[in-house]
Amino acid sequence: MSVLTRPVERAAAPAPPAPSQRRRLNRGYGFVIGALAPALVLHLIFIVSPYAQAFYLSLTDWNGVAGKANFVGFDNFARLAGDSLFLDAIKNNLLLLLLMPAATIGIGLFLATMIQRGGANGRSGVKGARFYEIVFFFPQMLSVAIVAVLWGFAYNPNNGLINGVLRAIGLDGLARSWLAEPGLALFAVMAVMIWSGVGFYMVLFSAAIDAIPKEIFEAALIDGSTGWTTFRRITLPLLRDNVQVAFVYLGMVALDAFALVQIMTVGPGGPDGSTEVMGLSLYRTAFEYGKFGYASAMGVALFFGTLVFALVALRGNKNRTELA
Amino acid sequence: MKRFPLHIALGFWAIVTAFPLLWAVTSSVKSDTEILSSPWTVPERPRWENFGRAWNEASIGQYFLNSVIVVGGALFLTMLLGGIAAYTLARYRFPGNRFVYYLFVTSQFFPTFLALVPLFFTVEQMGLLGTKLGLILVYATFATPFTIFFLHAFFRTLPSAIAEAAFIDGCTHWGVFFRVMLPMARPGLVSVAIFNFLGLWNQYLLPLVLNPDPENYVLAQGLAALSTSQGYQSDWSGLFAGLTIAMLPVLLAYVCFQRYIQAGATAGAVK
Secondary structure (H helix, E strand, C coil), rough: CCCCCCHHHCCCCCCCCCCHHHHHHHHCHHHHHHHHHHHHHHHHHHHHHHHHHHHHHHCCCCCCCCCCEEEEECCHHHHHHHHHHHHHHHHHHHHHHHHHHHHHHHHHHHHHHHHCCCCCHCCCCCHHHHHHHHHHHHHHHHHHHHHHHHHHHHHHCCHHHHHHHHHHHCCCCCCCCCCHHHHHHHHHHHHHHHHHHHHHHHHHCCCCCCCHHHHHHHHHHHHCCCHHHHHHHHHHHCCCCHHHHHHHHHHHHHCCCCHHHHHHHCCCCCCCCCCCHHHHHHHHHHHHCCHHHHHHHHHHHHHHHHEEEEEEEEHHCCCCCCCC | CCCCCHHHHHHCCCCCHHHHHHHHHHHHHCCCHHHHHCCCCCCCCCCHHHHHHHHHCHHHHHHHHHHHHHHHHHHHHHHHHHHHHHHHHCCCCCCCHHHHHHHHHHHHHHHHHHHHHHHHHHHHHCCCCCCHHHHHHHHHHHHHHHHHHHHHHHHCCCCHHHHHHHHHHCCCCCHHHHHHHHHHHHHHHHHHHHHHHHHCCCCCHHHHHHHCCCCHHHHEEEHEEEEHHHHHHHHHHHHHHHHHHHHHHHHHHHHCCCHHHHHHHHCCCCC
């Protein structure tokens, strides 16, 4: 979940135990082993070993039959490069990555600024701020599968919410088969991602703005700074780190998108591969077609994609002591 | 009056957020005909029987119970094992401490998809595929790295004077952990427990792969299966009732404890 280990680590320097205590603690090896062993054993069985195996399996043609994994080198990866459905998946994940985090952060920042700085005379929070925050946070409480089922209904062309509302306000012409038109389906999925993510980041940004010393905003106000200038010159630079963290998290979500696509879309992944994502390709290749070696190669590709994204998104932050 | 446009913007997003939820709840007490003919009006009379049908015939009750058992068990296990591992790594010096810490913590970088295939076969070979125990163990293991990461920082900030006093009074290492450090760490434990609960309740990919038996479906999985299975498409009202059963308890709990829950949910991103 979190990618912020090192910096936070450095910031929270360990309190060195007093000498007397250290002597005592050093004798607790039995305790140390007993305390770590259960978690460590589970970790090795269910996490370390599967990840290690995945890298090896990606170099084989294994199809699930015990002992029948032939080493094929990088053949799987060469095949991936020509697999048009997987290339569609990469393209769709990249499109999500390009648009979804930016939109979510944009709306989240806007709402957070309104809530924190939108009160009379621009100094304080807006009336009813707490109410808005509670409502905006609702989607965060719902599991992604439930969100997908809910929006699957809402997008239903005949009796769904969206078309129902459009027809009720006389915009019949805008009613669509949202998830059945190749040009619309991915954006329909993206809208759901934004819908469910905005509240969380709004609360995060709102807390961050709240933590900025009020004197800074006072000074800007006295100097005649308008709302927009204050936001661009003060709020945004001071929230830089929070925005960056949000971008990394949302990017991970955009590179996943599995549950929404698998539950909501036709196919799933359709129409015509227009909502295919890498996770879905992997899932289908492994658990429907039984091509476990090839699926593992997809997993490795997804891993490197995520890694490159995280490194790029966090670049330039090496010298900072604190990220979040 | 000057604040009016602002409330329009905020109110607009509040409606965008809340309206689909209200719509689902309203639809859950409608008849199928009402859902099909007038998707967004209120029903003539509330049909509570939809809930009974969803709970029993559509097995939502069973799925709900399965979720509670699996998430509850995994939460307990990850808090216990993760908590004690975090404490040990934070406050004891021994060779390999750093290595073990990073072995746990770096695994959060890896997408779950990468582990999926070998994980499936590992669980299968252990005879745990489709069992609650298997799901509990895997859930707990996947939640433990973050638990350790978060509580590690927390245990470091706790003063050592009280622990020292307890040692002098003859308390064992286990005693110091369970009687002294764990109670002192309560705020951190609550935050990370809420975070873990939401994360585990949210799980979809792991049960989809590791829990193929419909009798053992967890709530998210069962609901998704119902909504995509053709056989159930005719019972719209039952499906909406199932959706409402899945949504409402969590939302109500949130409204009651929102400050704790917001703090817990954002635990991963703010320190």
